[in-house]
Amino acid sequence: MTQKSGIAAVAETAGVSVSTVSQVLSGNRPVSEATRAKVNAAIAELGYTPHPGARSLRSRRTESIALLVPDITNPFYPLVAVGMQDVLLPAGYLLSILDAGSQSGTGRLLGHVLERRFDGIALHIDGLSDADRARLAESGTRVVALGRDIGIEGSDYVESDDAGGFAKLGEHLLGTGRRRIGFIGGEEESDPSRLRLGGLRQAFAGAGLDYDDASTVFTSFTRDGGRDGVAALYERRTDWDAIVCANDLIAIGAMDELRRRGLSIPDDVAVTGYDDIDAAALVHPSLTTVENPAREIGRTAARLLLTRLAGDGDDAPTQHITLSTRLVVRDSTTSPIPQER
């Protein structure tokens, strides 16, 4: 008995050929019951685990999927991850979550991610330069985009109806008599920021009102961003009666800063968020927001990826799935009549 390892060792102790071991492992061709039993016994005896490197070297598959997120501490993304796992684990894929640390970090991490040859990758394409996008396309890695079309042949995308959600928020605020409405976006170059602002504009237009561009500031999709955004808005004017924020984290930061300035919510200023993370119901006053179906986004993205991975892929037309959103009215907007401080 020589010092073989891996599949060769299994073959030797089972008294069969290496190919046969491989076949019982993969199930790619019929193996007699007796042989299968011998092989499985040998596998158990030796505690054999296939080497994924060797396997992927031949099969060109890694059976693993990456989710590349701009900020894993934003509670939206863990939910997307959980949704993807719901679908991927039963299908035999391992999901790796990779944190870029910031929107602009996504491009920086992309090279590392492509090197690893994941079978598929889900990502928010904001923060990707055109060059990054081209690299992704060339890599041949299956991509599913979260939030917007990435413009690669055969790459599907899932989004929630951001514009519709912000239109509902806008209608709600206008309906309660608010008129001096400011908007705090995330990164200016980001599509969610634009789409969400677009929804708000749409609400204004629907009510026959003009939206003033000077009511918009851009920061980042973080709590700090919300603080900065309020500061920037109040440099422009001080009579805001509502602040619409591009996500809940921004809204929570905005509330911090408004309170620090001695303003009362919602009496002086209403505040709204987006995503409906757990914290939205926990802050005081509780935050009016829009439910962004994060887990369902994850599930859908995973299913799209699996479908492409199973078929031969590029032939099918690009799929674009939009998930609807739901307005969640809470205390941060519900007092329609401004009172004195």
Add this chain to the structure above:
Amino acid sequence: MTQKSGIAAVAETAGVSVSTVSQVLSGNRPVSEATRAKVNAAIAELGYTPHPGARSLRSRRTESIALLVPDITNPFYPLVAVGMQDVLLPAGYLLSILDAGSQSGTGRLLGHVLERRFDGIALHIDGLSDADRARLAESGTRVVALGRDIGIEGSDYVESDDAGGFAKLGEHLLGTGRRRIGFIGGEEESDPSRLRLGGLRQAFAGAGLDYDDASTVFTSFTRDGGRDGVAALYERRTDWDAIVCANDLIAIGAMDELRRRGLSIPDDVAVTGYDDIDAAALVHPSLTTVENPAREIGRTAARLLLTRLAGDGDDAPTQHITLSTRLVVRDSTTSPIPQER
């Protein structure tokens, strides 16, 4: 020009041997400036990316590390992940976060994780059976344990001073006159639950008081767990004046349920958490808790792993690093005199 791919294609267009290309890539032996330039030009021209499977097949290394967490939607873990990335990315390692979905899921996911042959793996060992632990040890994968010794030769561990933190919480509550103190743990078999309860006991002992075992219930480390825990405690008696929860999520759920029962916090009952997640400062009343230095735990774990990976490993004695914790007093405990409801 034949249809070579990978390193062979690079070698061909650069006019050098395959080994030379490998050497400029790895830097494992000196290469002349001129040769290096030719090779790099060819790499750029072909858009060559090394195949990680082939590489790991020979080198026995994957340059990737896994963080296996019981629940990625618990905001504690994303922070640990960020801390690990702080250290790993500059060192050339990719961190994959893997979500077990629950404490008991950790064992189930372990097999998948070991198969992938990560160079190192960081995990909370709660939820691991002895068999799982044995599998880990046999796999030869570098392990760093979060929270407690895993009992594998050469495996280090990082913990925060849970017992100390709960002793401080206990002293704080006893110091404000609370005496009927209930404890809601997470999973009963989990070490954090036991350690944290131990800290509370220690505070009682320090004050010359007895802690009643009937004051303890175990649920799970989730918001739902907190709701269930309160229900269980109030089946036993109804005159609690403080509820100590094993983490912030439990505490938030406990507050939900106390409020539903018409109890006022902290006037009727004080509530405390552990971790100091963002939500702790956002709930109303804000939650007295203990800061658990999640990001620093991640950084430390990553450093321990890298040190083992760099050296030849097992010779060095097991390292055990304890990070101190800090009491954060907020509104959920600050009204010492019980009032009527």
Add this chain to the structure above:
DNA sequence: CTGAAAGCGCTTACAG
């Protein structure tokens, strides 16, 4: 139903 053999894309002694 089973086996022998080629080859996936690298790294690493070995030789010069």
Add this chain to the structure above:
DNA sequence: CTGAAAGCGCTTACAG
């Protein structure tokens, strides 16, 4: 400083 060759552990035609 550079190259030819073996081999890491698998999968997959090819043959029987």
